Amino acid sequence: MQLADAPSDRRPLRRGSARAAILGAAARLFAERGFTHATVRDIAAAAGADPALVKYHFGSKEALFLEVVQQHNEWRDLVETPLEELAVAVVTALLDADAAGRGRQVFAALVRASDSPSIRSRLAQSMEEQFVRPIAARLEGAEAELRARLFAAQVHGLMTVLWLIDDQALLRDDRAAIVSRYAAALDVVLRADD
Amino acid sequence: MQLADAPSDRRPLRRGSARAAILGAAARLFAERGFTHATVRDIAAAAGADPALVKYHFGSKEALFLEVVQQHNEWRDLVETPLEELAVAVVTALLDADAAGRGRQVFAALVRASDSPSIRSRLAQSMEEQFVRPIAARLEGAEAELRARLFAAQVHGLMTVLWLIDDQALLRDDRAAIVSRYAAALDVVLRADD
DNA sequence: GTCTATAAACGGATAGAC
């Protein structure tokens, strides 16, 4: 039933290289299949290592997943865009990443695994670090942090529709229209209303 | 480790009542623990029935879950609110439901189980039926459907932050401020720009 | 048609040998 990396050709790996191999295989399989359906056995097999090594190096499947997620913070630069262009830049990036898509799949896996308290906590932390804090720090006017949180909520909404639900109907629409309309909505919470 | 409904006191249930009992227990346990961690054994035990009956009556755990989800369409009335008040009504309802919370937990379970194509498909359908179609039908101006989709995306964003991530920081903020600011953003996509 | 009992297959975690 599983074609990838036949378990027969398992070269034993140089000593000490198992950790990196497992981490790489985990990044690929978690992205492709999600947390639940990427089994420890499959990850180990794809890495040419033994399942028990996952526990040895990372402690648990969940800890391994958190390690993978931590290496996918791809929004840190983008939110440094000047506030006037931020909304358009973010929506454009969301639509572009939709085609490329590695961090996209990791995001989907992260949300879907947020049953676990530790994973949900990392999801919250990820939103906080990548959007809320950097944006709130630059906002002027009243309730800067609240507005940054609502901005992050709107971004998460578009991510959910594009990457989790995989809304084909929306993807068929005019990209420019999506960008201009959604960016306009984002700008409403960014703008101070003095 | 599990306290609920000790398996010892399993009165055999009247004939024909197992289906309803299982459905009720499933609604509760799926809401409380999510799709993955609500096991068929626990659901059956809570219903006073046998695990095999789940397969007999519903075909699979997944089909049972879809059945439960289908009975939670609680937004159909709300979206009939006049367009001028719609945004405020929806955000208010989101914040209120946060306290109450049964459909809230079902939503979280639905999103987290959207790995499965059939469950993801129901999530998309749910969004389509409860938001996109009824709203698009009433919108005036250009790109009515696209605007309805972007409205739904923003609503999903707030749902995600409130119900999935369980953002305590946002809940500590002033409710009125959240309502007015997020509703303003929602109104931007509802309004036609002629 | 409705339900019970049981077995098969798989996934994660762990102990301990090498």
Place this chain on the structure above:
DNA sequence: GTCTATCCGTTTATAGAC
């Protein structure tokens, strides 16, 4: 640092009783 052997819990399928 790596691997073997094994445990326990979950889902799914099946044979057959009522």
